[in-house]
Amino acid sequence: MRHIISILIENESGALSRVSGLFSARGYNIESLTVAPTEDPSLSRMTIVSIGSDDIIEQITKQLNKLIDIVKVVDLSEAAHIERELMLVKVRAAGKDREEMKRVADIFRGRIIDVTESSYVIELTGNTAKMGAFLDAIDSSLILETVRTGVCGIGRGDRILKV
Amino acid sequence: MFRVKPGNDGLKTMQLTGAEIVIRCLQEEKVDHVFGYPGGSVLFIYDELFKQDQIKHILVRHEQAAVHAADAYSRSSDKIGVCLVTSGPGVTNAVTGIATAYMDSIPLVVLSGQVPTHYIGQDAFQEADTVGITRPCVKHNFLVKDVKDLAVTIKKAFYLAKTGRPGPVLVDIPKDITAQKCEFHYPKSIAMRSYNPVVKGHTGQIKKAVQLLLEAKRPMIYTGGGVILSDAADKLIKLTRLLGFPITQTLMGLGAYPATDRQFLGMLGMHGTYEANMAMQDCDVLIAIGARFDDRVIGNPDHFGRNPRKIIHIDIDPSSISKRVKVDVPIVGNVPDVLDEILKQIEAANGKPDAKALATWWQQIEEWRGVHCLKYKMGEDVIMPQYVVEKLYEVTGGDAFITSDVGQHQMFAAQYYKFDKPRRWINSGGLGTMGFGLPAAMGVRFANPKAPVACITGEASIQMCIQELSTCKQFRLPVKIINLNNGYLGMVRQWQQMFHGNRYAESYVDALPDFVKLAEAYGHVGIKVEKPADVEPALKEAFVKHKNELVFLDFIINPEANVFPMVAAGKGLSEMILAEEL
Numbered sequence: 162m163r164h165i166i167s168i169l170i171e172n173e174s175g176a177l178s179r180v181s182g183l184f185s186a187r188g189y190n191i192e193s194l195t196v197a198p199t200e201d202p203s204l205s206r207m208t209i210v211s212i213g214s215d216d217i218i219e220q221i222t223k224q225l226n227k228l229i230d231i232v233k234v235v236d237l238s239e240a241a242h243i244e245r246e247l248m249l250v251k252v253r254a255a256g257k258d259r260e261e262m263k264r265v266a267d268i269f270r271g272r273i274i275d276v277t278e279s280s281y282v283i284e285l286t287g288n289t290a291k292m293g294a295f296l297d298a299i300d301s302s303l304i305l306e307t308v309r310t311g312v313c314g315i316g317r318g319d320r321i322l323k324v
Numbered sequence: 325m326f327r328v329k330p331g332n333d334g335l336k337t338m339q340l341t342g343a344e345i346v347i348r349c350l351q352e353e354k355v356d357h358v359f360g361y362p363g364g365s366v367l368f369i370y371d372e373l374f375k376q377d378q379i380k381h382i383l384v385r386h387e388q389a390a391v392h393a394a395d396a397y398s399r400s401s402d403k404i405g406v407c408l409v410t411s412g413p414g415v416t417n418a419v420t421g422i423a424t425a426y427m428d429s430i431p432l433v434v435l436s437g438q439v440p441t442h443y444i445g446q447d448a449f450q451e452a453d454t455v456g457i458t459r460p461c462v463k464h465n466f467l468v469k470d471v472k473d474l475a476v477t478i479k480k481a482f483y484l485a486k487t488g489r490p491g492p493v494l495v496d497i498p499k500d501i502t503a504q505k506c507e508f509h510y511p512k513s514i515a516m517r518s519y520n521p522v523v524k525g526h527t528g529q530i531k532k533a534v535q536l537l538l539e540a541k542r543p544m545i546y547t548g549g550g551v552i553l554s555d556a557a558d559k560l561i562k563l564t565r566l567l568g569f570p571i572t573q574t575l576m577g578l579g580a581y582p583a584t585d586r587q588f589l590g591m592l593g594m595h596g597t598y599e600a601n602m603a604m605q606d607c608d609v610l611i612a613i614g615a616r617f618d619d620r621v622i623g624n625p626d627h628f629g630r631n632p633r634k635i636i637h638i639d640i641d642p643s644s645i646s647k648r649v650k651v652d653v654p655i656v657g658n659v660p661d662v663l664d665e666i667l668k669q670i671e672a673a674n675g676k677p678d679a680k681a682l683a684t685w686w687q688q689i690e691e692w693r694g695v696h697c698l699k700y701k702m703g704e705d706v707i708m709p710q711y712v713v714e715k716l717y718e719v720t721g722g723d724a725f726i727t728s729d730v731g732q733h734q735m736f737a738a739q740y741y742k743f744d745k746p747r748r749w750i751n752s753g754g755l756g757t758m759g760f761g762l763p764a765a766m767g768v769r770f771a772n773p774k775a776p777v778a779c780i781t782g783e784a785s786i787q788m789c790i791q792e793l794s795t796c797k798q799f800r801l802p803v804k805i806i807n808l809n810n811g812y813l814g815m816v817r818q819w820q821q822m823f824h825g826n827r828y829a830e831s832y833v834d835a836l837p838d839f840v841k842l843a844e845a846y847g848h849v850g851i852k853v854e855k856p857a858d859v860e861p862a863l864k865e866a867f868v869k870h871k872n873e874l875v876f877l878d879f880i881i882n883p884e885a886n887v888f889p890m891v892a893a894g895k896g897l898s899e900m901i902l903a904e905e906l
């Protein structure tokens with residue numbers, strides 16, 4: 162099962178390595194990991210996507226809670242939540258492909274944020290499935306480069322992760 | 325401005341250097357012994373140690389020994405062991421000791437020197453990424469980058485080491501920080517928003533546990549190092565006697581319940597007794613207290629899970645619960661607090677266990693006990709290792725502090741020395757560190773200056789920290805070294821005999837030193853013992869005649885002796901191999 166684990170962690174040097182070290186030391190898997198400071202600069206918010214059985218995910222959250230720098234851990238996927246990821250794709254956009262690429266980007270509500278005579282950079286946000294769907298929809302031989310932020314997520318409604 | 329009290333000459337406001345602050349912090353924590361080894365990065369700290377006499381520094385001969393000694397100092401007392409090492413190799417040498425303490429959840433504060441802050445990252449002389457190297461084997465670690473943070477960081481280190489699930493905490497201090505000055509203020513207490521260990525157990529869960537215990541037909545109590553670490557032995561004894569249940573303990577838990585009591589079934593696990601392992605497998609209600617269902621304890625978890633039983637698990641660390649074995653009633657909390665609540669609830673309910681079922685259960689257990697799984701054959705010519713431990717138990721009246729290294733001798737010590745009190749059995753259970761025994765015996769002796777201390781070891785393990793014979797001489801530590809010398813890496817040889825077709829790959833220790841001469845070279849007493857009849861007299865000579873000296877007793881034992889019973893790795897608890905002749 163795929164889980165999205167959200168963490169509030171003291172914004173201190175080495176904090177990230179404590180988390181990534183825990184995952185590698187215990188053989189847990191990380192699909193993606195994003196981290197940035199919150200509105201309170203002393204805290205960082207981290208989102209980790211991991212795949213594992215319920216037992217493993219339970220151990221992961223317990224082990225994360227044990228890290229001294231970690232303030233809170235929540236498994237977002239336990240209840241209603243929103244997840245978003247940002248992807249930048251550089252594609253070849255010349256000749257007949259140019260118009261088609263613009264059209265597909267529009268369908269996916271992507272924005273073209275850099276233009277040259279022969280290429281576009283398309284910015285796309287959405288969940289992981291949407292990113293995949295977009296890449297499937299365009300001719301893969303036209304893809305020059307892709308970069309993704311990894312998933313960040315937030316609970317819906319009253320589910321709030323705050324100190 | 326904050327005021328500090330320097331000595332007795334009144335209140336003065338003053339700026340202290342980082343090095344002075346380190347010493348002041350240790351004094352505030354009532355630290356009386358620091359185990360360490362000086363070097364370039366910690367020179368300012370050593371200079372301040374030199375200028376005072378409240379804290380005694382124990383100079384070891386290798387940093388690994390400093391950590392083991394501080395660790396055993398913790399294990400054998402209610403204090404926190406402290407060690408001080410220099411940067412680079414000082415720290416890397418200490419890592420084995422730190423990892424040993426981490427695996428057994430021993431509270432420890434390690435202070436390490438670091439190259440000056442502006443050198444960090446430049447591959448400076450004796451630079452190592454200490455925080456990075458030690459991160460996976462500490463409860464937490466810190467790099468102090470500002471002298472103003474030093475005192476509060478050391479306070480945090482002591483607080484973290486001792487509270488919650490204990491563990492080693494390292495504070496890395498760059499050299500320039502120890503020279504810079506700031507006002508000294510030692511916080512009285514610490515609150516951390518990210519760290520709030522649970523103390524009390526959940527009342528509802530405890531209620532469920534009490535009900536299960538009172539309804540049990542074949543109950544079993546299984547306890548580990550957590551009972552000893554949390555000083556809960558008295559409460560455990562009270563509960564066990566009140567219920568009349570059988571009790572077993574892990575290697576780390578020995579001594580929490582008196583081994584000479586009838587309710588005690590001996591140690592369980594890979595080399596546990598027949599009765600303890602059988603009862604563990606066959607019970608219908610199991611209460612696990614401060615133990616973690618380790619692979620050496622329950623064997624194959626699938627095999628263990630075959631028998632239906634209800635499990636109650638008390639532990640301060642939520643991640644220990646349902647890690648290897650699913651439990652029915654998890655109780656997260658400090659063991660003595662939870663045991664208190666259980667006792668209270670049993671008394672309030674005026675609850676009594678099912679006496680009839682219990683009697684039948686005990687009958688079954690006595691049958692298992694009748695197998696006498698620890699009996700061994702004793703010849704007239706060759707010393708059996710079990711016999712040495714039995715005689716040691718007799719000669720010391722069962723009241724000595726026993727440290728050990730790792731291997732067959734460690735198991736013989738655990739099986740045949742009956743520990744009646746907590747904190748008397750000091751060994752590296754989790755990491756299994758050879759070389760632990762001798763420095764550990766030093767730490768025990770500093771924490772318990774009058775107590776008899778013996779280190780049960782083997783000719784292979786003892787050589788891993790043998791240099792500490794020199795430290796023992798310097799500090800006149802009358803440790804008795806019980807060297808069970810079989811000329812083999814005994815446990816390795818046993819596995820090779822049983823599982824690798826008698827191919828003794830590299831398990832024979834050739835070219836051994838003359839241990840008697842070696843002991844004498846360090847200024848100690850050495851005695852070689854080769855006949856069973858000489859065992860007891862030699863032990864008496866060591867503990868009586870040479871009471872105040874270190875005695876190295878080199879027992880030449882049967883090289884083929886094996887540890888039984890045995891549950892082979894990956895097998896189930898009830899699939900024991902008993903001694904060959906049984």
